[in-house]
Every structure is written in structure tokens, then in C-alpha cells.
Amino acid sequence: MERSAGYLTLLGLLLGLATTLPNKDDWDIYSFHINSTVTSRYATTVITSRVANRMDESKEIEFHVRIPKSAFISKFRMFMDGEVYDGVVKAKEQAVRQYTEAVSRGQSAGIVSSVGRTLEEFKTSVTVAAHKKVTFELTYEELLKRRLGKYELQIHARPMQPVTDFKVDVNINEDAGINFIDIKGGLSTKDLANAITKTETAKQAWIYFYPTVDQQKVCDSCSDNGLNGDLVIFYDVKRDASFGDLVTKDGYFVHHFAPSELPRIPKNVVFVIDQSGSMHGRKMQQTRVALIHILADLAEDDFFGLITFDSDIFHWKRELVQATQKNIDQAKKFAENIQDRGSTDINKAVLEGSRMLNAHPREDSASILILLTDGDPTSGETNPERIQANVRKAIAGKFPLYCLGFGFDVNFEFLEKMSLQNNGLARRIYEDSDANLQLQGFYEEVATPLLTDVTMMYIGGTNLTQTNFSQYYNGSEIVVAGMITDNDIESFVPEVVALSRNSRVTFSNPNATTGTASVDRIQRVWAYLTVKQLMEKELQLSGPEKEKVEKEAMDLSLKYSFVTPLTSMVVTKPPGEDSAVLNKPKEGGSTLPSEPDVGSSVDSSVSSAPPTQRFLLRPANVSLPLCFDLSATNVKLLHQTSRGLNINGEINPEENGGFRSIVINAQSDLSIEVKTTGVTVKEGQTSTHYSSPTQITAGSVTVIIRDKDIDVSFGDVRLVILGHEISGRKFLWPVFRQLPLDNQAAGVLVANLDYEEGAASTIKVKGQEVTVSRSSAVDYSVPTPVTVDCWLLSAQEAFQRPSSDLYN
CATH class of the missing domain: 2.60.40 (Immunoglobulin-like)
Structure with a gap:
């Protein structure tokens, strides 16, 4: 449920970045080059940053870039004082051991994390002596995917300061011939347009982007900190055969x-639309807009069905109908009146959509089932594995299932597995102003089966x-x-x-060509595709079969030095310097794999001081989130005295170690305690412990225990408690999916405060100017944690009251 700005989300702290990030004013990026070579749709991109420490003392210098999510990092190197320090790709377990040895000496972690829709963020740092230089070099590879008749090469430039020698060089080689090429993105418009040069021949194209220092400050997303945007190259090849x-x-x-x-093949398509309470507000509005546009694009020889669901199913028509203008107009009126309400019965809805398609066989046609949801299954059948088995049996390989997951709260891994099991795919729809266009864009990709x-x-x-x-x-x-x-x-x-x-x-075609691609490039295309497809296959398996496929994917990743979800790159640095481990994030995963713990030191000595946990504020009027630390054992998460509802969290003793337990007191004689080992429900003198997936109803509270999260609902409040495991350490993370309708609740997770951007490095809190510093943290409030930058201030400054008021 959406509320006004200022709600809090708990965050884990990225070790080594707890204090202010390295001050970029202390160093000079005197050269920043991005060189991308595309041969037969396979792109290899090298980012080279040359940095000088101009100070009279040693400084920590950061390398911070963004790369496409579809890419695999294959090489990272640092050059200092005539020495070369190479990253080495290892099996994740080996990397963990090497990393653990490093952090036990107080060293820090490099990390790759998801950023937004299409990018991942890579950062690491190294200490450079006074008046010395360092060169960072990162290589990543990707097979460009064709969508809507074009390939897309995305290059993100964010050097963090204007650079005297800044160059982007792109060379495209296509033996089939280049049909067209366009350059778009925030770095191709207005004042930067004349910094771009494009040269074409029949089979090659060169794009050069050489902005001056002044030009690097004037693009729409640029500032005195230099470029921060995309150069996106779209092209297609000629297709004679x-x-x-x-x-x-x-x-x-x-x-x-x-x-x-x-x-084109006429299609039979059923749209299954989530209208549960969590779709309230802009999500529901954007879904209506997108659905109305999609219905208008149906061809007259198509047949379609439309159902919405919460805990029940609502049909526009119980059977598929032809896409005549009359039927489309009636379906649009139905779409206009979709209202959010109730809980989420995904199992019943997808099975009904499957029934509708199975009941309408049609020769020379293609059937498609499209599910849009923003939540987990919370009513009816709620076990993901049983839902997936039911859907697979109903579809029986006869048509693909496409799952669109709306927002970051959705259990994306569940949707992805269900799609892959049924010859489809899952796509995340991001909660931005153009979400309706994202929905329409996906539909366009599958609108014309050939x-x-x-x-x-x-x-x-x-x-x-x-x-x-x-x-x-x-x-x-x-x-x-x-x-x-x-x-x-x-x-x-x-x-x-x-x-x-x-x-x-x-x-x-008897006339295969040798082409200009090297054998190494063709081998790497084969390896890239094979690893991607093995990872998809692994998601659908279990037991020995899963282990076999994992090993095959890992061995291939190691052979070709790909950083994949099964491997890590250990970044070696000069003696006495921080080692780092780079891990590829997994889109929508429920937990991180066993990998280096980026949240805490392995030193297990326990201090007598209370543990520290970092929290995040997301004000609407501030460019970066705000974050603050609380040193406490028990924290008030939500207190609502009018209904006798108290939710408290016990923080792990490790610094930024998440929560050891969450206790919910919903009424005078009902208490629910959630730990990593299970759920204990106490009603009066009766106490019952649950450790396996099940659904519990106690008084007005419903608790759904799943393998990787626990869903608690009571009236207008819904709390999901995520389970994370990193390096063998398990902890909990509470996330409110729906907050109380009134404004009488208090606690760390329900603050409703107003903030304004002040002058440089300041924030106005209730009119009071507060100095903040740049920091970073890991957000564990989503199934796959992501790293975010934030402005750091004290809890007292954030709330304008003693931080002890937030302790239980």
C-alpha cells in the first residue's frame, strides 16, 4: 500500500563504506575510455579509468561503473607502480574462503549489485600513494538480444567528475550488412549531440563520443560532477535469406x-490481471491504461479472454471471444472499472486462464497466457512448488506462460521458474511513471507470432x-x-x-559463411549462451540433477572467466591492501547464494555495546535516500495502541546483522514470534511451533509460512518477513506491504516525515538544516539485496527527537 514520503526500510551496511565514501575531490580522473567492439551481435566492452592522486598523502581511490545486467564481467585489472593486479574468477566457495581470510584482517569488499532496470553497479577501491597513479580496466561481454526489430547496445558513462580525456569508441562489424543504426539516450541530446560522430560502410559502423570538459557538465543528467547517463545504440542487420x-x-x-x-499467425491470448489490495493506486491505474491500449491493438482474427483476480476470479467473459470492435469496446469498459481489493490467489487465476485456452483449440493459431501480478500467493493454494506443479500440469506444454512481476515486492524467482517451466519468460515491470509503457512494450514483443x-x-x-x-x-x-x-x-x-x-x-541454407568473427569470439558466444541457458535449467531442477547442471555451468564459467551467479572474481590488490570479491547479482532471487558477507566482519568477538543497525528514509524531495544508525537490541517497528498492536524486532549481535527475531503482539492474549528456525504462536496458555510451509489462522491474524519468507496479515496491515542467508549466517528482514490506513501508528518503519534538499551536503528536517555525509548500504528489504548510496545523518537529527524513543 502506498503511503506518503518518509517510510523507512531497513538496510544492511556495506563493510568498508560505512563512513563517508572516498572523497573524489582528492583525485583526478585524467583519462576515461570506453571501447566497445560488436562482432556478429556479440559485444566486448572495455572500460579504462586512469586516476592520479594529486595530494601530498595517500588516498583511497574508487573505481565505480555501471554495466548491463545481461553482461558477464570477464576481466578486471589494476596497474600501479609498474605492477599488474589481475582479478581471478573462482568457484564461489573458493572465493568465499579467500574473502573470509581478507576480512578477518579488517579488509573490505568490492561488489557488483543491481541498479534499476537494465544496469548493474560495480565498485572497488585501492589506496594510492601521494602523487602516484592507478589504472583500472574492466571488461564485460554480452550477446545483444533482438527485440522489436533491433539490437540495443547500452553504454553508461558515470566517471563522477569531468574528465579531460574522455572517449567512447564503438565499432560494429556485421557480415550480414547493417540495415540501420540510431543513437539515442540521455548523452545524445541537445548540447552533447555534436560530440558524437558516426561513420558507416555496408558492413561496419563506428561511433565516437568525445565530449569536452564543458560539455560534460551540461547534459540533462549532468552537473559539476560530470556525465551521468546512457549512450544507447540501436541497429539491425540486413536479412536477405x-x-x-x-x-x-x-x-x-x-x-x-x-x-x-x-x-502472421492469429493468436488466442488470455490476460490474467491481479487486482488484489497491493495493486492499489498508481499500479492499478497504469495497468488499466496499458490493458486498454493492448486490447486496441488486437487483430480481428485474434481471440482473447480477460480475467481479474484477488481471492476470487472475475470474468469479463467465461470463454474466449473474437477481437471484433464490439467485443474490444466492451472489454475496455471492463478494464476501466477494475478495482483493487482482497488477497491474492495466483493458483486459481492461472489455472482458470489455462482452462480458457485449453477449451478453445484452433488450428493454425498460437495460444499465449499472460499473468500480471505484484505479490505473493496469499490465499487458496499458497505453496509455490504446488502452484508451479498445478500450472505445469494444466498447460502441458501446449502454450507459453509469460509472467510480469510488478515492482520489487513480487516473488520474482517463483514467477521466473513458473514461466520457464512453461516455455515462457518472466519480466519485471518497474514502478516508474512509464510502467504502462513497459507493459505495452512487452505485449508488442509477443503480439505477432510468425x-x-x-x-x-x-x-x-x-x-x-x-x-x-x-x-x-x-x-x-x-x-x-x-x-x-x-x-x-x-x-x-x-x-x-x-x-x-x-x-x-x-x-x-547450404552456404554457411566463415565471416570475420574469430574462433575465440564464436566460442565465447557458445559459452555465453550455454551458461545462460544452464542457469535457467538449474532453476527448474532439484537434487542430483540440479547439482549436475550447476557444476556444468560453473565449469564453463571458470573456463571462460565469466562472473556468473555461480562464480566470483577475487580482486587481488597490493600487499596490505583490501582484497575484494565480485559477485553477479541474480534478478529477483529470494536469497543471496552462499557468498562473501558484505554486511559484517568475520571477527566474532562480541562487544558489550548494543548492536548497530542501519535504517533508510526515502523522502520524495531529496535526490538520495537518507540513512541513519541505531545502536539498540530491541527496536519498535510498529506500535498502534488504538488496536493493541505492537511489532518489535531484536537485532542480531553482529553489526548490521539484520534481525534475530520479530515479535508481534496482536491482542492481549496473542503473541507471534518469528525466528529463522520457524514461527511460535502463543494463544493464552497454548504455545505451538511451526517450521514447515503452512497457513495459520489465530484470532484476526493470518500467517503464511513459505520456504523463504513469512507473510503476516491482520486487518489493513500486511507484513512480509524475508529470510536471508549469507556465509551461513541467517537473519530476518521485515517489510510492510500494507500499512495502517490511519496515521496513529508509530515506530521505525512507519515514520511520516517531510524533508527538503538544502545546500550542498545539507538536508532540511522540519525546517532545521542538518549536515549530512555520503555513505552506502545494502538494502535487505528486497528478496535480492541491492546496494544504494545515501546521505548519512544521526537518528536524532532524522526524527528531531531522542533516538531512545525508537527503542523498545
């Missing part, structure tokens, strides 16, 4: 298949990536890579068989 582009080299091949001159039951066959091929695809959509692309047995190109016969609108079709 329906078979696509097949490149072979020294025993490897890559096949790009994207035929376009095909008749082929179904696509089988990619390669006689004489081995170690192939995925070769079977349920549907192929206009504007997309299927990519398959593999090896040619014994490098016998004469016996290598590729062929594609699929169903078109009216017939079975076969695509073949």
Missing part, C-alpha cells in the same frame, strides 16, 4: 535465425545450445550455437522446421 545468418569457424558455429517475410513448434536441426553438430522453441515472434531472433563434429564442414547440415500459418515449413 529466410534461413538467417550462419557463421562457422574452426569447428564452432553460431546461427542467427530471424525470418520476417512470413504471414512460427510455432520451431525445431533447429544441425546434422553433424554437437554440444548445441537450445534448439526447440515454442514460438517465434516478429522482430525477435533465435540464436543457436554449437560445435561441428570433427570440424567436418562438408557433413554439417543445418535445417529449421516449424509450423507457419497454413503449413509446415522448412528453412535450409
Whole structure:
């Protein structure tokens, strides 16, 4: 439930960054180069930052960049005093051991974390002697994905200060030929447009972005701190043959298949829309707007269904109907009147959508099921594994399921697994002003099916990536890579068989090309695709099969030095300097894998002082979140005396160690205590402990225990308690999904305060000017923790009252 600005979210502290970040004014980034080379849609990008310490004393110098989420870091190096310090990719467990040895000596962690929709943030630092220099060099790789008829190469520039020698060089090589190329993004507009040079030939393109120091201060998102924005390059290749582009080299091949001159296949589509209470406000409004636009885009030979759900199901029509103008107009009126209410029965809703499609078989058509939800299952069947099994049985491989997860509160891993099990995919919809456009954009990607039951066959091929695809959509692309047995190109016969609108079709091409891509580049495309697909497969498995696939993915990641969710890069630094471990975040994961603990030292000595925990404020009128520390054992999370509701949290003894327990007193004789080991419910003199997934009703309180979180609802309040585990340390994290409707509640998580941006490094709190410093923390209030920057102030300054008022 949305409330006004100022609600608090608990955050873990990133070790080594608890104090003010290194002061960038103490060093000079005198050179910052980004060089990206794209060959046959595979991009290798190198970021090189050269920095000088101009001070008369040693300074900590930071390297801080953002890279695409789809990319794998493959190399990181530092050059200092004639020495080269290389990052080494290791199995995550090995990296943990090396990291643990480092932090036991008080050293700090580098980290890669998710930032926004499309980027991940990488940062590390090193101490540089007076008047000395350091060079940072980071390499990452990605296979560009074709969406809506174009590839997208995103380059983010954020050097943190204007740079005298700033250059972005992009070279695109496509043997198939370049059809068009466009340059967009915040760094391509207005005053920066003339800093861009573009040169094209039939098969190559060069883009140079060389802004002056003055130009680096004037873009829409720029300031005296320099550039902070994207340069986005869109392009597509020429497609003379329906078979696509097949490149072979020294025993490897890559096949790009994207035929376009095909008749569209009529579709049967059912939209399953969450209208539970958590969709209140802008989410529901944006969903209505998007749905109305999507309905208007249906073709007349399409059939469609529309259902909404909370704890019940609401049909527009109980069966699919043709997309005539009359039916579309009626469906739009239904969409306009969707109202949020109730809880969330995902199981019942998706099964009903499946029933509607199964009841409407139609030759020469393609069926699609689209689920939009922002929450976890909270009514009906709530066990994710049983829901996934039910849905898989209902769909039975007959059509794909696409799951759109609205916001960061959604259990994305649950949706992702359910989609992959049913030949679809999951996509996160971000809670921004353009969420309705995100929804429409996704629909456009699947709006025009051209082929179904696509089988990619390669006689004489081995170690192939995925070769079977349920549907192929206009504007997309299927990519398959593999090896040619014994490098016998004469016996290598590729062929594609699929169903078109009216017939079975076969695509073949006896004229495979060698192209300009090196064998190393083709091998890396194969390895990149294989690792990505193994990680998707691993998500769907359990037991020995899961372990086998994990090992295969990890071995390949190690061989090609990819930083993946199964590997880490250990960054070696000069003797006496901080080691660092880089981990790739997993989109939407419920918990972090066993990896270096970025929240606490491994020193287990216990101080007599109360533990310290960092909290975050998110005011609407401040550019960065605010954060403050509380030193306490028990903290008031929410107190509402009018209904006798008290929720308190016991902080772990480790600094920034999360919560050891959460205690909910909902009425005079009802107490619910949540620990990492389970839930204890006390009603009067009766006490019952639960440790496995189940649903409990006690008085007016409903508790749903899942494998990785616990959902507690009472009236207009809903609390989700996330479980995290890092380096074997388990802890809890409370997150309110719905807050009391009145303003009588108090506590750390329900502050309703107004803030304003002041002068440099100041914030106005109730009109009082407060000095703040730059800091950073890890947000554990989401299933996959993310690192955020924040302005640090004291709790007393944040609340304008003694911090002891927040202790229980």
C-alpha cells in the first residue's frame, strides 16, 4: 500500500563504506575510455579509468561503473607502480574462503549489485600513494538480444567528475550488412549531440563520443560532477535469406535465425490481471491504461479472454471471444472499472486462464497466457512448488506462460521458474511513471507470432545450445550455437522446421559463411549462451540433477572467466591492501547464494555495546535516500495502541546483522514470534511451533509460512518477513506491504516525515538544516539485496527527537 514520503526500510551496511565514501575531490580522473567492439551481435566492452592522486598523502581511490545486467564481467585489472593486479574468477566457495581470510584482517569488499532496470553497479577501491597513479580496466561481454526489430547496445558513462580525456569508441562489424543504426539516450541530446560522430560502410559502423570538459557538465543528467547517463545504440542487420545468418569457424558455429517475410499467425491470448489490495493506486491505474491500449491493438482474427483476480476470479467473459470492435469496446469498459481489493490467489487465476485456452483449440493459431501480478500467493493454494506443479500440469506444454512481476515486492524467482517451466519468460515491470509503457512494450514483443513448434536441426553438430522453441515472434531472433563434429564442414547440415500459418515449413541454407568473427569470439558466444541457458535449467531442477547442471555451468564459467551467479572474481590488490570479491547479482532471487558477507566482519568477538543497525528514509524531495544508525537490541517497528498492536524486532549481535527475531503482539492474549528456525504462536496458555510451509489462522491474524519468507496479515496491515542467508549466517528482514490506513501508528518503519534538499551536503528536517555525509548500504528489504548510496545523518537529527524513543 502506498503511503506518503518518509517510510523507512531497513538496510544492511556495506563493510568498508560505512563512513563517508572516498572523497573524489582528492583525485583526478585524467583519462576515461570506453571501447566497445560488436562482432556478429556479440559485444566486448572495455572500460579504462586512469586516476592520479594529486595530494601530498595517500588516498583511497574508487573505481565505480555501471554495466548491463545481461553482461558477464570477464576481466578486471589494476596497474600501479609498474605492477599488474589481475582479478581471478573462482568457484564461489573458493572465493568465499579467500574473502573470509581478507576480512578477518579488517579488509573490505568490492561488489557488483543491481541498479534499476537494465544496469548493474560495480565498485572497488585501492589506496594510492601521494602523487602516484592507478589504472583500472574492466571488461564485460554480452550477446545483444533482438527485440522489436533491433539490437540495443547500452553504454553508461558515470566517471563522477569531468574528465579531460574522455572517449567512447564503438565499432560494429556485421557480415550480414547493417540495415540501420540510431543513437539515442540521455548523452545524445541537445548540447552533447555534436560530440558524437558516426561513420558507416555496408558492413561496419563506428561511433565516437568525445565530449569536452564543458560539455560534460551540461547534459540533462549532468552537473559539476560530470556525465551521468546512457549512450544507447540501436541497429539491425540486413536479412536477405529466410534461413538467417550462419557463421562457422574452426569447428564452432553460431546461427542467427530471424525470418520476417512470413504471414502472421492469429493468436488466442488470455490476460490474467491481479487486482488484489497491493495493486492499489498508481499500479492499478497504469495497468488499466496499458490493458486498454493492448486490447486496441488486437487483430480481428485474434481471440482473447480477460480475467481479474484477488481471492476470487472475475470474468469479463467465461470463454474466449473474437477481437471484433464490439467485443474490444466492451472489454475496455471492463478494464476501466477494475478495482483493487482482497488477497491474492495466483493458483486459481492461472489455472482458470489455462482452462480458457485449453477449451478453445484452433488450428493454425498460437495460444499465449499472460499473468500480471505484484505479490505473493496469499490465499487458496499458497505453496509455490504446488502452484508451479498445478500450472505445469494444466498447460502441458501446449502454450507459453509469460509472467510480469510488478515492482520489487513480487516473488520474482517463483514467477521466473513458473514461466520457464512453461516455455515462457518472466519480466519485471518497474514502478516508474512509464510502467504502462513497459507493459505495452512487452505485449508488442509477443503480439505477432510468425512460427510455432520451431525445431533447429544441425546434422553433424554437437554440444548445441537450445534448439526447440515454442514460438517465434516478429522482430525477435533465435540464436543457436554449437560445435561441428570433427570440424567436418562438408557433413554439417543445418535445417529449421516449424509450423507457419497454413503449413509446415522448412528453412535450409547450404552456404554457411566463415565471416570475420574469430574462433575465440564464436566460442565465447557458445559459452555465453550455454551458461545462460544452464542457469535457467538449474532453476527448474532439484537434487542430483540440479547439482549436475550447476557444476556444468560453473565449469564453463571458470573456463571462460565469466562472473556468473555461480562464480566470483577475487580482486587481488597490493600487499596490505583490501582484497575484494565480485559477485553477479541474480534478478529477483529470494536469497543471496552462499557468498562473501558484505554486511559484517568475520571477527566474532562480541562487544558489550548494543548492536548497530542501519535504517533508510526515502523522502520524495531529496535526490538520495537518507540513512541513519541505531545502536539498540530491541527496536519498535510498529506500535498502534488504538488496536493493541505492537511489532518489535531484536537485532542480531553482529553489526548490521539484520534481525534475530520479530515479535508481534496482536491482542492481549496473542503473541507471534518469528525466528529463522520457524514461527511460535502463543494463544493464552497454548504455545505451538511451526517450521514447515503452512497457513495459520489465530484470532484476526493470518500467517503464511513459505520456504523463504513469512507473510503476516491482520486487518489493513500486511507484513512480509524475508529470510536471508549469507556465509551461513541467517537473519530476518521485515517489510510492510500494507500499512495502517490511519496515521496513529508509530515506530521505525512507519515514520511520516517531510524533508527538503538544502545546500550542498545539507538536508532540511522540519525546517532545521542538518549536515549530512555520503555513505552506502545494502538494502535487505528486497528478496535480492541491492546496494544504494545515501546521505548519512544521526537518528536524532532524522526524527528531531531522542533516538531512545525508537527503542523498545
